[in-house]
Amino acid sequence: MKQDITVSIATTAEGKRKHQLERAIASVLSQEGCSFKLHIIINGNRFDKTFRAQLEQDQRFTCFYREEGHLPKALIYARQVIDTDYFCFLDDDDELLPNSLSYRLDGFDNSLDVVVGNGVRCDTQTKEEVISHPYFDDYQQDPMLALFGKSGTWLSSCAGLFRTSAIPTEYFSDYIKYAEWSYLAFKIALNHQVGFVNKPCHRVNIQPGSLSSHSAYLEGQMALLEALKSMQLPARVMPLFNDKLIDTCHVLSVHYLSEGKMYKSWKTHFASMKTWKGFCQYVLYTRHVIIGSFK
Numbered sequence: 244m245k246q247d248i249t250v251s252i253a254t255t256a257e258g259k260r261k262h263q264l265e266r267a268i269a270s271v272l273s274q275e276g277c278s279f280k281l282h283i284i285i286n287g288n289r290f291d292k293t294f295r296a297q298l299e300q301d302q303r304f305t306c307f308y309r310e311e312g313h314l315p316k317a318l319i320y321a322r323q324v325i326d327t328d329y330f331c332f333l334d335d336d337d338e339l340l341p342n343s344l345s346y347r348l349d350g351f352d353n354s355l356d357v358v359v360g361n362g363v364r365c366d367t368q369t370k371e372e373v374i375s376h377p378y379f380d381d382y383q384q385d386p387m388l389a390l391f392g393k394s395g396t397w398l399s400s401c402a403g404l405f406r407t408s409a410i411p412t413e414y415f416s417d418y419i420k421y422a423e424w425s426y427l428a429f430k431i432a433l434n435h436q437v438g439f440v441n442k443p444c445h446r447v448n449i450q451p452g453s454l455s456s457h458s459a460y461l462e463g464q465m466a467l468l469e470a471l472k473s474m475q476l477p478a479r480v481m482p483l484f485n486d487k488l489i490d491t492c493h494v495l496s497v498h499y500l501s502e503g504k505m506y507k508s509w510k511t512h513f514a515s516m517k518t519w520k521g522f523c524q525y526v527l528y529t530r531h532v533i534i535g536s537f538k
Contacts, residue, residue, distance in 0.1 A: 248277060250279055250281050252264070252333050252334070255285070255287055255290060256290035270333075274343060275345065276342055284308075286309050295308075322411075329406060329407060331403060337400070337401050338446040350438045354436050357409075359397050359438070363443055363447070385479075390429060391487060420463055420466075422467035433476070458502070465495060489514075493524075496532065499511060503538075
């Protein structure tokens with residue numbers, strides 16, 4: 244019998260990730276209400292040999308190996324080998340919640356190319372859980388507008404279920420590092436019909452030392468905004484886009500100042516003041532950059 248869905252998990256299969264990967268696998272294999280298969284993409288050469296052998300011998304799923312340790316390219320490969328009508332992804336440290344696949348599959352009709360589920364975010368230290376998107380029901384009205392909301396992108400790595408015939412490999416091969424899913428969400432919102440299922444479909448486990456505080460993440464957000472400039476976004480979202488652009492420039496300027504990278508701090512500070520709104524909002528910050536330049 245042909246399965247409905249392929250779930251792909253990309254992992255380094257390191258020994259230190261064994262527990263969380265096994266937890267992720269168990270969360271997939273316990274799904275009910277639809278037919279599916281699981282692909283494990285072992286990515287790079289950091290794997291634990293014993294653990295890799297264990298995974299490759301497990302008959303409950305199919306393992307693939309890519310020598311190059313590169314997560315976005317692993318996702319491209321994962322998309323290339325899909326032969327089911329629908330597909331989705333799961334990070335090796337996250338989990339699908341019960342009935343995640345069936346909830347999203349049942350949300351499809353003939354007009355939809357992607358169905359997105361809500362989820363929870365779990366602090367791995369305190370074990371506190373919060374709903375990822377409290378205003379999820381509002382997203383259906385305007386998915387593009389929702390991408391500029393305070394809750395961030397509705398398309399985390401484990402949130403979407405994709406119609407294979409509608410979402411090609413090229414959507415994944417054209418990516419922005421550290422902003423892969425946000426960029427994909429914008430492409431989908433611009434070109435496809437999206438459905439939203441406000442049921443708990445996944446748990447994102449937040450690890451200490453989140454990437455969002457690092458230069459690479461912040462620069463990825465700027466690269467995303469630069470890419471969006473060429474996407475002909477609808478006029479209704481352009482004021483929000485411009486606000487996001489100047490705010491991101493300011494955040495980068497503050498970050499570069501904290502690292503003593505004064506040229507970059509000045510450059511992004513000037514960029515944050517290119518609009519009248521940005522000038523009024525951030526001109527007084529200039530004194531901090533001046534002071535930083537003399538330290």
